[in-house]
Amino acid sequence: MAKQLDYHTLREIFARFQAAEPEPRGELHHVNAFTLVVAVALSAQATDAGVNKATARLFEIADTPEKMLALGVEGVTDHIKTIGLFRNKARNVIKLSQILHDQYGGEVPCSRAALQSLPGVGRKTANVVLNMWWHYPAQAVDTHIFRVGNRSGICPGKDVVATERALEDNIPVDFQHHAHHWLILHGRYTCVARKPKCPACLIRDLCQYEEKTL
Template structure:
């Protein structure tokens, strides 16, 4: 775990991220708040590309909780069978769809507590929905952000909650909305787990990682 970088260094890191990609986008395909919630729930222990392939035919016919309930658990399984843990995920999606219909008028709530009360929805999933749909500066810490935060010194922490808090505490407010997207994309495509592409990294002179690759 690298030491926490200082404020001017972090500001410059995110200034560069913003200059390179002013409006970073999540890579999970969705049509509305409900399909975003479902896509993120399905993405646990699966790749975004794999989820997108599975939902390409699903979302056009089940883009609301009501339509998902009409499709039913077995109908949903037929679409998501290629995704890991598909049976348990199908159960959760049907359960959360029923709760949305019965308690929220078929709408996805904008409260973290309400989102986390839904089956199969943890803090990370709730934060993704809050950030991408409701435009809250919520920080969804996945494996890429956890690795980058600790490796670089941007947001070191011993667990995902600690890294989330470090992001909130140390990244300037002007960058908070897009911070987790910049970090996910950088961790996924540049600061990779096994062999980071330090030679192609736009923040390599600011990063605290000592074992930089050529």
């Protein structure tokens, strides 16, 4: 695990990310806060592309908790059976839809605690929704961010919670909103797990990773 980079180095890193991609976007398709919650919950142990393919038709016919409830578990299952753990995920989608209908009038709450109380919604999912929909500077740490953060020294931590805290405590405030998107995309396409593409990396000269590829 690399040492935490200093403030000035972090500013330079995120200035480069910003210059290359001023408005990074999550890759999960959604049309409102509800479909975003469902999409992120479905993305656990599945690719964004796979989730997008599975939800394309689903979100056309069920973009509210009430419409999702009308489909029932079997109806949701039919749409998402191409992604991992689809049976359990279908049950969770129906359960969270019922809670949103019964307790929140069909609206998605904008509180981390309330979001995490929904079946199938963990801290990472809650943070994605808070960031993408309400533009709160929440940091959703996934395997990509955990890997990039520890390799580079941007946000090292022994677990995802420590990495999230390192992001919140050390990333300059003006970069906080988009920080997790830049890092996810960097981990997905450049700083990949098995053979990082160091020669093409925007921050190669600032990264502390000792085993850079040639």
